[in-house]
Amino acid sequence: MLRDLQNYAAKHGLAAATPHQFANRISDGCLLSHATTVFRMNGVAAARIIYSQREFARQSGNPPSSPTTETRLGTDNDVFFFLAPFRYPGTNCGLLFKRSLEDLHSEQGSATPFDSGGIVDSTKCRLQDATEPVLGFFERHQLTVPEHRSYLQLALSTLFAQPWDYIDGIDPQMPGPIGLTGGDARRWTHEVRIPVSVPVDQRHLQALFVPKGIVNRDPEIERLDEWCREQSIDTVYFNSPGLGEFDAMRNLSIEYLRGRLQ
Amino acid sequence: MAGPVSLSDLLVVGYSDVLPPSIKPVRLPPVFRWRDNEDRYLLPPFHITAGMVYNGTEVSAEEAMRLNGDQITLLEQAWLAERDFELWMDVQGRIEYQPYADVQAAMDQIHVECFRSAQSALRNQHLEEADRLCGICILANGEKLEPYFLKAAILRHWGRRAGVERLREITARNVDQQWFEDRLTHWLQVIQPAPSKMRGMAATRARSFAA
Numbered sequence: 127m128l129r130d131l132q133n134y135a136a137k138h139g140l141a142a143a144t145p146h147q148f149a150n151r152i153s154d155g156c157l158l159s160h161a162t163t164v165f166r167m168n169g170v171a172a173a174r175i176i177y178s179q180r181e182f183a184r185q186s187g188n189p190p191s192s193p194t195t196e197t198r199l200g201t202d203n204d205v206f207f208f209l210a211p212f213r214y215p216g217t218n219c220g221l222l223f224k225r226s227l228e229d230l231h232s233e234q235g236s237a238t239p240f241d242s243g244g245i246v247d248s249t250k251c252r253l254q255d256a257t258e259p260v261l262g263f264f265e266r267h268q269l270t271v272p273e274h275r276s277y278l279q280l281a282l283s284t285l286f287a288q289p290w291d292y293i294d295g296i297d298p299q300m301p302g303p304i305g306l307t308g309g310d311a312r313r314w315t316h317e318v319r320i321p322v323s324v325p326v327d328q329r330h331l332q333a334l335f336v337p338k339g340i341v342n343r344d345p346e347i348e349r350l351d352e353w354c355r356e357q358s359i360d361t362v363y364f365n366s367p368g369l370g371e372f373d374a375m376r377n378l379s380i381e382y383l384r385g386r387l388q
Numbered sequence: 389m390a391g392p393v394s395l396s397d398l399l400v401v402g403y404s405d406v407l408p409p410s411i412k413p414v415r416l417p418p419v420f421r422w423r424d425n426e427d428r429y430l431l432p433p434f435h436i437t438a439g440m441v442y443n444g445t446e447v448s449a450e451e452a453m454r455l456n457g458d459q460i461t462l463l464e465q466a467w468l469a470e471r472d473f474e475l476w477m478d479v480q481g482r483i484e485y486q487p488y489a490d491v492q493a494a495m496d497q498i499h500v501e502c503f504r505s506a507q508s509a510l511r512n513q514h515l516e517e518a519d520r521l522c523g524i525c526i527l528a529n530g531e532k533l534e535p536y537f538l539k540a541a542i543l544r545h546w547g548r549r550a551g552v553e554r555l556r557e558i559t560a561r562n563v564d565q566q567w568f569e570d571r572l573t574h575w576l577q578v579i580q581p582a583p584s585k586m587r588g589m590a591a592t593r594a595r596s597f598a599a
Contacts, residue, residue, distance in 0.1 A: 163405045163406060163459060164405060164406075164407055164408065164411060165405065165406040165407060165408055166406075168408045190454075192450075192454060194454065215431075215432065215433045215445060216404045216405070216417075216431060216432055216433065216445075216459055216460070218405065247447075247451070338526065338530050338558055339414075339523075339526050339527040339530050340411065340527075341554065342522070342523050342526045342527075342536075342539065342554075342555075342558075343410055343411060343523035343524065343526065343527050344408060344410055344411060345410070348551065351550075351551075351554055352548060352550035352551050352554070353550075355550035355553055355554065356550050361554065361557075363554075363557070363558055365530060366414075366527070366530065371417070372432070372433045373433060
């Protein structure tokens with residue numbers, strides 16, 4: 127896949143003479159984001175573990191009654207992250223993890239240079255070759271972790287007007303060789319998957335994002351927040367509640383990532 | 389992403405998120421369904437301006453049912469979507485769809501009543517109840533600061549320094565450190581009354597803040 131991108135860049139005269147310094151910095155140091163709902167965060171805070179969809183269902187004794195996006199792709203036993211600010215709409219709590227989480231799972235983890243869920247639902251992303259089976263497309267674009275960061279580094283240097291656009295959620299100037307159209311920034315945001323479960327511990331957790339009203343009301347999330355503070359893990363609060371929660375969380379995570387990466 | 393959709397074409401049929409029972413009162417991001425098409429749902433995040441919904445995510449009924457109970461909550465009741473209306477859940481868990489101004493007034497009223505109850509609970513040394521009520525106050529109106537100070541006093545009494553620091557950080561945009569400490573000390577004196585000689589002074593100070 128990296129060669130495909132190199133060829134694409136060469137063909138379109140995009141090859142950067144030298145990689146942009148921020149392309150290196152972003153691809154190397156970008157944090158992994160996991161966004162979720164208050165309900166799910168309550169469970170994560172209580173267990174201090176993020177479970178995959180399958181494991182969550184197994185533990186709660188409530189398996190999905192119909193196929194899900196994840197079961198269709200065979201990713202239902204993975205925990206999902208974006209190598210980016212929070213990008214999953216409809217969420218209002220979030221965790222940012224350090225790159226060390228990926229390094230630890232270099233044998234078992236996997237990545238794609240897009241949100242895999244988006245390709246299952248044609249209202250989100252469309253394959254340019256509509257005849258290609260979605261599962262085949264997905265498998266063809268698997269990358270190992272943390273090597274997918276090399277792909278990101280080249281994409282930031284060649285496809286984007288400037289590397290920060292990736293963090294800010296601004297579309298690349300060139301679509302690249304993958305062949306996806308439609309959807310939003312998740313079409314080109316790197317997704318990282320780690321099997322079964324991810325502990326929320328001080329080795330890998332970098333920051334907790336939670337609405338002010340929730341952290342002062344939900345006992346489990348409140349205890350997680352206090353534990354984070356005791357472990358010198360960053361905590362970021364934003365106004366709640368209502369329609370603007372996701373936007374507030376996303377914008378603060380952009381600001382946070384920019385602050386760390388610049 | 390769906391193009392602009394007029395509220396007059398939509399029903400409110402649920403809300404985004406699934407909330408633990410403790411989270412109320414709360415404003416709820418609505419989930420819409422087209423009035424004339426039961427298979428089309430519109431999910432947040434979106435922006436509503438001048439009676440139009442922008443940048444929502446359209447999903448099918450099948451997808452909405454799949455998300456129900458996980459990422460969204462679909463309700464038995466539906467309302468005609470209206471301009472300047474808001475979906476919210478009251479302290480008893482009742483869900484209403486009302487004008488913004490009415491929701492704000494109801495939230496303010498909940499804040500006032502719960503803060504009064506929190507003070508009463510504090511005076512009776514029911515600290516867990518006072519803490520719970522402060523959390524409700526903050527959910528109802530996060531801009532009013534006194535519940536943060538009262539809660540901070542309880543957390544300090546319990547030895548939860550990290551929680552006190554959280555509240556100090558949250559209120560730091562509005563009050564300086566000294567003010568925070570003064571208010572915390574005031575509420576702490578309600579939990580741990582000062583020796584009798586000092587009581588008169590503490591009471592005088594409390595009255596001056598109330599004024």
